[in-house]
Amino acid sequence: xxxxxxxxxxxxxxxxxxxxxxxxxxxxxxxxxxxxxxxxxxxxxxxxxxxxxxxxxxxxxxxxxxxxxxxxxxxxxxxxxxxxxxxxxxxxxxxxxxxxxxxxxxxxxxxxxxxxxxxxxxxxxxxxxxxxxxxxxxxxxxxxxxxxxxxxxxxxxx
Amino acid sequence: xxxxxxxxxxxxxxxxxxxxxxxxxxxxxxxxxxxxxxxxxxxxxxxxxxxxxxxxxxxxxxxxxxxxxxxxxxxxxxxxxxxxxxxxxxxxxxxxxxxxxxxxxxxxxxxxxxxxxxxxxxxxxxxxxxxxxxxxxxxxxxxxxxxxxxxxxxxxxx
Numbered sequence: 001x002x003x004x005x006x007x008x009x010x011x012x013x014x015x016x017x018x019x020x021x022x023x024x025x026x027x028x029x030x031x032x033x034x035x036x037x038x039x040x041x042x043x044x045x046x047x048x049x050x051x052x053x054x055x056x057x058x059x060x061x062x063x064x065x066x067x068x069x070x071x072x073x074x075x076x077x078x079x080x081x082x083x084x085x086x087x088x089x090x091x092x093x094x095x096x097x098x099x100x101x102x103x104x105x106x107x108x109x110x111x112x113x114x115x116x117x118x119x120x121x122x123x124x125x126x127x128x129x130x131x132x133x134x135x136x137x138x139x140x141x142x143x144x145x146x147x148x149x150x151x152x153x154x155x156x157x158x
Numbered sequence: 159x160x161x162x163x164x165x166x167x168x169x170x171x172x173x174x175x176x177x178x179x180x181x182x183x184x185x186x187x188x189x190x191x192x193x194x195x196x197x198x199x200x201x202x203x204x205x206x207x208x209x210x211x212x213x214x215x216x217x218x219x220x221x222x223x224x225x226x227x228x229x230x231x232x233x234x235x236x237x238x239x240x241x242x243x244x245x246x247x248x249x250x251x252x253x254x255x256x257x258x259x260x261x262x263x264x265x266x267x268x269x270x271x272x273x274x275x276x277x278x279x280x281x282x283x284x285x286x287x288x289x290x291x292x293x294x295x296x297x298x299x300x301x302x303x304x305x306x307x308x309x310x311x312x313x314x315x316x
Contacts, residue, residue, distance in 0.1 A: 013171040013281050058257070061217065079237045081250065082258030090258050092239065092250055099216070100240030100248050104262045106283050123171050123281045125264050
Protein backbone atom coordinates (compact mmCIF):
# COMPACT_ATOMS: atom_id res chain seq x y z
CA UNK A 1 0.00 0.00 0.00
CA UNK A 2 1.29 3.45 -0.88
CA UNK A 3 2.38 5.57 2.05
CA UNK A 4 3.11 9.18 2.60
CA UNK A 5 6.79 10.05 2.60
CA UNK A 6 7.60 13.24 4.50
CA UNK A 7 10.99 14.93 4.43
CA UNK A 8 11.85 17.85 6.70
CA UNK A 9 15.58 18.34 6.89
CA UNK A 10 16.98 19.92 10.06
CA UNK A 11 17.19 23.69 9.75
CA UNK A 12 15.34 23.81 6.44
CA UNK A 13 12.27 25.95 5.73
CA UNK A 14 10.61 23.17 3.75
CA UNK A 15 8.40 20.17 4.30
CA UNK A 16 8.24 17.90 1.26
CA UNK A 17 5.60 15.19 1.13
CA UNK A 18 5.37 12.58 -1.61
CA UNK A 19 2.81 9.86 -2.23
CA UNK A 20 1.86 7.69 -5.12
CA UNK A 21 -1.79 7.27 -6.07
CA UNK A 22 -3.11 4.34 -8.09
CA UNK A 23 -4.90 6.43 -10.72
CA UNK A 24 -4.10 8.67 -13.69
CA UNK A 25 -3.39 12.24 -12.81
CA UNK A 26 -6.62 13.55 -14.35
CA UNK A 27 -8.45 12.01 -11.40
CA UNK A 28 -5.97 13.16 -8.75
CA UNK A 29 -5.85 16.70 -10.13
CA UNK A 30 -9.65 16.83 -10.24
CA UNK A 31 -9.92 15.65 -6.61
CA UNK A 32 -7.73 18.57 -5.57
CA UNK A 33 -9.39 21.25 -7.67
CA UNK A 34 -13.12 20.44 -7.63
CA UNK A 35 -14.97 22.19 -4.76
CA UNK A 36 -17.51 19.36 -4.68
CA UNK A 37 -14.78 16.79 -4.03
CA UNK A 38 -12.55 18.57 -1.50
CA UNK A 39 -14.91 17.98 1.48
CA UNK A 40 -14.73 14.26 0.77
CA UNK A 41 -11.00 13.94 1.45
CA UNK A 42 -9.52 17.14 2.93
CA UNK A 43 -8.77 16.86 6.65
CA UNK A 44 -9.59 14.08 9.08
CA UNK A 45 -12.78 12.07 8.62
CA UNK A 46 -13.92 13.00 12.16
CA UNK A 47 -14.64 16.60 11.12
CA UNK A 48 -16.71 18.01 8.31
CA UNK A 49 -15.11 20.38 5.82
CA UNK A 50 -17.07 23.09 4.05
CA UNK A 51 -15.65 24.87 1.00
CA UNK A 52 -16.50 28.52 1.59
CA UNK A 53 -14.61 29.84 -1.47
CA UNK A 54 -12.53 28.11 -4.09
CA UNK A 55 -11.62 30.07 -7.18
CA UNK A 56 -9.08 27.79 -8.84
CA UNK A 57 -7.23 30.32 -10.98
CA UNK A 58 -4.21 32.58 -10.46
CA UNK A 59 -5.19 35.26 -7.95
CA UNK A 60 -8.26 33.29 -6.85
CA UNK A 61 -9.01 32.86 -3.15
CA UNK A 62 -9.82 29.62 -1.38
CA UNK A 63 -11.26 29.20 2.10
CA UNK A 64 -12.23 25.98 3.85
CA UNK A 65 -13.94 25.66 7.23
CA UNK A 66 -13.58 22.56 9.36
CA UNK A 67 -16.39 21.90 11.80
CA UNK A 68 -15.81 19.52 14.68
CA UNK A 69 -18.59 17.43 16.17
CA UNK A 70 -18.97 19.88 19.09
CA UNK A 71 -19.50 22.73 16.64
CA UNK A 72 -16.04 24.29 16.94
CA UNK A 73 -14.95 25.76 13.62
CA UNK A 74 -11.48 26.29 12.19
CA UNK A 75 -10.88 28.36 9.08
CA UNK A 76 -8.11 28.03 6.52
CA UNK A 77 -7.53 30.19 3.49
CA UNK A 78 -5.09 31.22 0.85
CA UNK A 79 -4.64 32.37 -2.71
CA UNK A 80 -3.82 30.43 -5.86
CA UNK A 81 -0.74 31.70 -7.67
CA UNK A 82 -0.47 29.08 -10.40
CA UNK A 83 -2.96 26.58 -11.78
CA UNK A 84 -1.37 24.48 -14.54
CA UNK A 85 -3.86 21.74 -15.39
CA UNK A 86 -2.60 18.23 -14.55
CA UNK A 87 0.88 19.60 -13.82
CA UNK A 88 1.14 21.95 -10.89
CA UNK A 89 -0.67 24.05 -8.31
CA UNK A 90 0.93 26.90 -6.36
CA UNK A 91 -0.99 28.51 -3.54
CA UNK A 92 -0.60 30.03 -0.11
CA UNK A 93 -2.04 28.46 3.04
CA UNK A 94 -2.92 30.21 6.27
CA UNK A 95 -4.60 28.77 9.37
CA UNK A 96 -6.88 31.50 10.66
CA UNK A 97 -6.02 30.60 14.25
CA UNK A 98 -2.50 31.88 13.58
CA UNK A 99 -2.99 34.89 11.33
CA UNK A 100 0.07 36.13 9.51
CA UNK A 101 1.76 32.72 9.60
CA UNK A 102 1.69 31.72 5.99
CA UNK A 103 3.14 28.91 3.98
CA UNK A 104 3.67 28.66 0.25
CA UNK A 105 2.69 25.30 -1.19
CA UNK A 106 3.66 23.83 -4.57
CA UNK A 107 1.96 20.60 -5.61
CA UNK A 108 3.37 18.73 -8.62
CA UNK A 109 1.68 15.80 -10.37
CA UNK A 110 3.78 13.21 -12.23
CA UNK A 111 2.19 10.25 -14.01
CA UNK A 112 4.03 7.00 -14.66
CA UNK A 113 2.33 3.83 -15.97
CA UNK A 114 -1.12 4.97 -14.93
CA UNK A 115 -0.08 5.93 -11.40
CA UNK A 116 0.34 9.48 -10.16
CA UNK A 117 3.09 10.69 -7.90
CA UNK A 118 2.14 13.82 -5.98
CA UNK A 119 4.97 15.96 -4.63
CA UNK A 120 3.76 18.57 -2.17
CA UNK A 121 6.37 21.12 -1.09
CA UNK A 122 5.55 23.67 1.60
CA UNK A 123 7.93 26.47 2.49
CA UNK A 124 7.44 28.38 5.73
CA UNK A 125 8.45 31.82 6.94
CA UNK A 126 10.89 30.33 9.43
CA UNK A 127 12.25 27.05 10.71
CA UNK A 128 10.25 27.66 13.90
CA UNK A 129 7.01 27.92 11.92
CA UNK A 130 7.84 24.77 10.04
CA UNK A 131 8.69 22.84 13.16
CA UNK A 132 5.49 24.10 14.80
CA UNK A 133 3.47 22.66 11.93
CA UNK A 134 5.23 19.32 12.33
CA UNK A 135 4.49 19.31 16.07
CA UNK A 136 0.85 20.17 15.32
CA UNK A 137 0.56 16.83 13.56
CA UNK A 138 0.98 17.68 9.90
CA UNK A 139 2.26 14.23 9.01
CA UNK A 140 -0.63 12.25 10.47
CA UNK A 141 -3.12 14.82 9.16
CA UNK A 142 -1.79 14.70 5.63
CA UNK A 143 -1.46 10.94 5.77
CA UNK A 144 -5.14 10.56 6.66
CA UNK A 145 -6.25 13.11 4.06
CA UNK A 146 -4.31 11.41 1.32
CA UNK A 147 -5.64 7.97 2.28
CA UNK A 148 -9.14 9.39 1.99
CA UNK A 149 -8.17 10.86 -1.38
CA UNK A 150 -6.89 7.48 -2.59
CA UNK A 151 -10.15 5.82 -1.54
CA UNK A 152 -12.17 8.46 -3.37
CA UNK A 153 -10.35 8.19 -6.71
CA UNK A 154 -12.31 5.24 -8.21
CA UNK A 155 -15.51 7.26 -7.89
CA UNK A 156 -14.24 10.30 -9.75
CA UNK A 157 -15.85 10.73 -13.17
CA UNK A 158 -13.88 12.78 -15.68
CA UNK B 159 25.77 55.74 6.04
CA UNK B 160 23.39 52.83 6.51
CA UNK B 161 23.82 49.96 4.12
CA UNK B 162 21.81 46.98 3.10
CA UNK B 163 22.87 43.74 4.72
CA UNK B 164 21.90 40.64 2.74
CA UNK B 165 22.20 37.11 4.08
CA UNK B 166 21.59 34.05 1.89
CA UNK B 167 23.05 30.97 3.50
CA UNK B 168 24.12 28.14 1.17
CA UNK B 169 21.31 25.67 0.57
CA UNK B 170 18.70 27.78 2.37
CA UNK B 171 15.35 28.84 0.88
CA UNK B 172 15.63 32.32 2.38
CA UNK B 173 17.08 35.71 1.57
CA UNK B 174 17.16 38.02 4.56
CA UNK B 175 17.85 41.72 4.05
CA UNK B 176 18.28 44.21 6.85
CA UNK B 177 18.74 47.95 6.77
CA UNK B 178 18.44 50.77 9.25
CA UNK B 179 16.58 53.95 8.31
CA UNK B 180 17.10 57.26 10.08
CA UNK B 181 13.41 57.90 10.84
CA UNK B 182 10.67 56.63 13.13
CA UNK B 183 8.83 53.61 11.86
CA UNK B 184 5.61 55.53 11.19
CA UNK B 185 7.37 57.11 8.22
CA UNK B 186 9.00 53.94 6.98
CA UNK B 187 5.78 51.95 7.29
CA UNK B 188 3.88 54.65 5.44
CA UNK B 189 6.42 54.72 2.60
CA UNK B 190 5.84 50.99 2.10
CA UNK B 191 2.05 51.02 2.33
CA UNK B 192 0.94 54.25 0.64
CA UNK B 193 0.25 53.78 -3.09
CA UNK B 194 1.17 57.41 -3.73
CA UNK B 195 4.65 56.89 -2.25
CA UNK B 196 5.64 53.50 -3.69
CA UNK B 197 6.46 54.86 -7.19
CA UNK B 198 8.92 57.28 -5.57
CA UNK B 199 11.23 54.57 -4.19
CA UNK B 200 10.32 51.09 -5.49
CA UNK B 201 12.75 49.79 -8.11
CA UNK B 202 15.60 51.56 -9.86
CA UNK B 203 15.36 55.27 -10.55
CA UNK B 204 15.94 54.63 -14.29
CA UNK B 205 12.44 53.14 -14.69
CA UNK B 206 9.04 54.46 -13.75
CA UNK B 207 6.81 52.41 -11.49
CA UNK B 208 3.03 52.55 -11.68
CA UNK B 209 0.85 51.15 -8.90
CA UNK B 210 -1.92 49.30 -10.73
CA UNK B 211 -3.53 47.83 -7.59
CA UNK B 212 -2.62 48.07 -3.92
CA UNK B 213 -5.18 46.93 -1.40
CA UNK B 214 -3.18 46.94 1.81
CA UNK B 215 -5.24 44.50 3.86
CA UNK B 216 -5.23 40.74 4.38
CA UNK B 217 -6.37 39.13 1.12
CA UNK B 218 -5.81 42.34 -0.82
CA UNK B 219 -4.01 42.25 -4.14
CA UNK B 220 -1.12 44.45 -5.20
CA UNK B 221 0.27 44.91 -8.70
CA UNK B 222 3.05 47.22 -9.84
CA UNK B 223 4.18 47.84 -13.40
CA UNK B 224 7.69 49.02 -14.21
CA UNK B 225 8.11 50.87 -17.47
CA UNK B 226 11.54 51.26 -18.97
CA UNK B 227 12.55 54.25 -21.06
CA UNK B 228 12.05 52.25 -24.29
CA UNK B 229 8.48 51.42 -23.24
CA UNK B 230 9.10 47.82 -22.14
CA UNK B 231 6.85 46.92 -19.23
CA UNK B 232 7.36 44.42 -16.43
CA UNK B 233 4.56 43.42 -14.08
CA UNK B 234 4.80 42.25 -10.48
CA UNK B 235 1.96 41.22 -8.24
CA UNK B 236 1.02 39.42 -5.07
CA UNK B 237 -1.40 39.25 -2.19
CA UNK B 238 -1.17 40.68 1.31
CA UNK B 239 -1.58 38.06 4.02
CA UNK B 240 -0.91 40.20 7.10
CA UNK B 241 -0.94 43.95 7.61
CA UNK B 242 -0.03 44.82 11.22
CA UNK B 243 0.38 48.58 11.38
CA UNK B 244 3.95 49.68 12.18
CA UNK B 245 4.94 46.09 12.97
CA UNK B 246 4.81 43.68 10.10
CA UNK B 247 3.72 43.01 6.53
CA UNK B 248 3.37 39.56 4.99
CA UNK B 249 2.72 39.24 1.27
CA UNK B 250 3.48 37.12 -1.75
CA UNK B 251 5.54 38.39 -4.69
CA UNK B 252 5.49 37.13 -8.26
CA UNK B 253 7.31 38.49 -11.29
CA UNK B 254 4.91 38.11 -14.20
CA UNK B 255 7.77 37.16 -16.50
CA UNK B 256 8.13 33.94 -14.49
CA UNK B 257 4.56 32.93 -13.64
CA UNK B 258 4.18 30.35 -10.92
CA UNK B 259 7.50 31.27 -9.31
CA UNK B 260 6.38 32.86 -6.09
CA UNK B 261 8.09 34.08 -2.99
CA UNK B 262 6.65 34.78 0.42
CA UNK B 263 7.93 37.99 1.98
CA UNK B 264 7.77 39.06 5.63
CA UNK B 265 8.82 42.62 6.46
CA UNK B 266 9.32 43.52 10.12
CA UNK B 267 9.82 47.06 11.46
CA UNK B 268 11.75 47.63 14.71
CA UNK B 269 12.26 51.11 16.14
CA UNK B 270 15.17 51.99 18.43
CA UNK B 271 16.04 55.57 19.46
CA UNK B 272 14.14 57.10 16.59
CA UNK B 273 15.69 54.85 13.95
CA UNK B 274 13.92 51.99 12.24
CA UNK B 275 15.44 48.65 11.42
CA UNK B 276 13.67 46.89 8.56
CA UNK B 277 14.10 43.13 8.31
CA UNK B 278 12.88 41.73 5.02
CA UNK B 279 12.76 37.94 4.79
CA UNK B 280 11.86 36.24 1.51
CA UNK B 281 11.35 32.50 1.27
CA UNK B 282 11.35 30.83 -2.14
CA UNK B 283 9.91 27.59 -3.51
CA UNK B 284 13.38 26.14 -3.97
CA UNK B 285 17.05 26.92 -3.52
CA UNK B 286 17.27 27.20 -7.33
CA UNK B 287 14.59 29.89 -7.38
CA UNK B 288 16.34 31.77 -4.60
CA UNK B 289 19.72 31.57 -6.30
CA UNK B 290 18.12 32.71 -9.56
CA UNK B 291 16.81 35.82 -7.82
CA UNK B 292 20.27 36.56 -6.45
CA UNK B 293 21.80 36.17 -9.91
CA UNK B 294 19.11 38.47 -11.32
CA UNK B 295 20.55 41.25 -9.18
CA UNK B 296 18.27 41.31 -6.15
CA UNK B 297 20.95 42.80 -3.91
CA UNK B 298 21.77 45.80 -6.06
CA UNK B 299 18.08 46.32 -6.87
CA UNK B 300 17.03 46.30 -3.24
CA UNK B 301 19.99 48.41 -2.25
CA UNK B 302 19.02 51.12 -4.73
CA UNK B 303 15.32 50.96 -3.77
CA UNK B 304 16.08 51.31 -0.10
CA UNK B 305 18.48 54.21 -0.71
CA UNK B 306 15.65 55.96 -2.58
CA UNK B 307 13.36 55.16 0.34
CA UNK B 308 15.82 56.67 2.82
CA UNK B 309 16.07 59.85 0.75
CA UNK B 310 12.27 60.12 0.59
CA UNK B 311 11.63 59.79 4.34
CA UNK B 312 12.14 63.44 5.35
CA UNK B 313 9.33 64.46 2.98
CA UNK B 314 6.76 62.05 4.39
CA UNK B 315 3.99 63.77 6.31
CA UNK B 316 2.12 61.66 8.85
